[in-house]
Amino acid sequence: MGALHNGHISLIKLAQQYADIIICSIFVNPTQFTDPKDLEKYPRPIEHDLAMLQSAGCTGVLMPTVEEMYPAEENDQWHIDLGKAEFLLEGEFRKGHYQGVTQIVKKLFDAVEPDVAMFGQKDFQQVLMIGNMVKYFDLPIQIVTCPIIREDDGLAMSSRNIHLSADDRKHSLVLSKSLQFVMDHFNEYSILELEAKAKDFYKNIEGVELDYFTIANGHTLEPAASKEEENLVVLVAAKVGSTRLIDNVILK
Numbered sequence: 001m002g003a004l005h006n007g008h009i010s011l012i013k014l015a016q017q018y019a020d021i022i023i024c025s026i027f028v029n030p031t032q033f034t035d036p037k038d039l040e041k042y043p044r045p046i047e048h049d050l051a052m053l054q055s056a057g058c059t060g061v062l063m064p065t066v067e068e069m070y071p072a073e074e075n076d077q078w079h080i081d082l083g084k085a086e087f088l089l090e091g092e093f094r095k096g097h098y099q100g101v102t103q104i105v106k107k108l109f110d111a112v113e114p115d116v117a118m119f120g121q122k123d124f125q126q127v128l129m130i131g132n133m134v135k136y137f138d139l140p141i142q143i144v145t146c147p148i149i150r151e152d153d154g155l156a157m158s159s160r161n162i163h164l165s166a167d168d169r170k171h172s173l174v175l176s177k178s179l180q181f182v183m184d185h186f187n188e189y190s191i192l193e194l195e196a197k198a199k200d201f202y203k204n205i206e207g208v209e210l211d212y213f214t215i216a217n218g219h220t221l222e223p224a225a226s227k228e229e230e231n232l233v234v235l236v237a238a239k240v241g242s243t244r245l246i247d248n249v250i251l252k
């Protein structure tokens with residue numbers, strides 16, 4: 001969606017290991033926004049983005065307009081079955097978000113016809129939902145998940161970080177610190193204890209409001225039933241000042 005940072009550039013760099021021709025899309029997709037203010041204030045520094053892509057060795061940029069992606073004459077009633085996980089976590093807090101995401105990603109895939117598509121683990125649930133969309137249409141596209149790139153102090157890079165005030169920026173570290181706590185103490189406590197102790201990190205921080213903090217099954221996103229489960233991921237979303245941030249770590 002543009003406002004590029006080194007997290008995005010890492011996707012381009014990883015793509016170079018898979019393909020000779022790399023196309024980056026920059027499109028702030030209205031149908032995936034549930035909060036109109038979030039859409040309105042989404043940063044759009046286009047010249048800066050193009051310079052970053054050029055120096056990263058990106059071959060081409062797809063930068064359509066809203067009218068090109070959603071022509072008035074097209075009566076596209078997009079709704080596909082993405083499974084139960086669509087309605088959990090981000091899907092609960094941003095209703096309809098993954099219908100909007102999969103709708104635009106299908107359009108972008110149709111335009112580019114890629115062999116491989118790179119997505120960041122930072123949007124863990126998004127990668128799952130796009131994987132489900134690819135299965136739904138049986139698309140011949142390999143989906144690659146790229147690791148989360150962080151600032152030196154641990155904050156996951158995000159275009160929305162630009163909205164953080166100096167105080168928010170300090171407070172934002174609670175996300176990566178609480179995730180790190182779970183990683184460091186995984187063997188010591190039960191799942192419920194880990195979640196409770198991690199949630200305590202969010203108490204009494206001015207301007208920080210936790211949406212969810214969960215240790216979940218990495219396929220279903222349902223709360224983990226036991227530490228012995230094979231795929232476990234810790235996912236968090238919190239509002240820091242007026243900016244909503246997400247982060248996660250894969251435990252196994």
Ligand SMILES: Nc1ncnc2c1ncn2[C@@H]1O[C@H](COP(=O)(O)OP(=O)(O)OP(=O)(O)O)[C@@H](O)[C@H]1O
Pocket residue numbers: 001002006007008010011118119120121122123146147148149150156157158159160161
């Ligand atoms: N810190 C990061 N490390 C790795 N990949 C990232 C990172 N941040 C974003 N990405 C990935 O880059 C792609 C484009 O993301 P997008 O344009 O939504 O930016 P974003 O930085 O996630 O923005 P925002 O956090 O405001 O939603 C997505 O696949 C996303 O997961």
Ligand SMILES: CC(C)(CO)[C@@H](O)C(=O)[O-]
Pocket residue numbers: 001027029032101104105123126
């Ligand atoms: C997948 C995506 C391009 C759809 O607009 C967007 O959600 C993103 O960049 O993560």
Ligand code: BAL
Pocket residue numbers: 032033123126
């Ligand atoms: N980074 C995922 C897209 C979104 O937040 O809308």
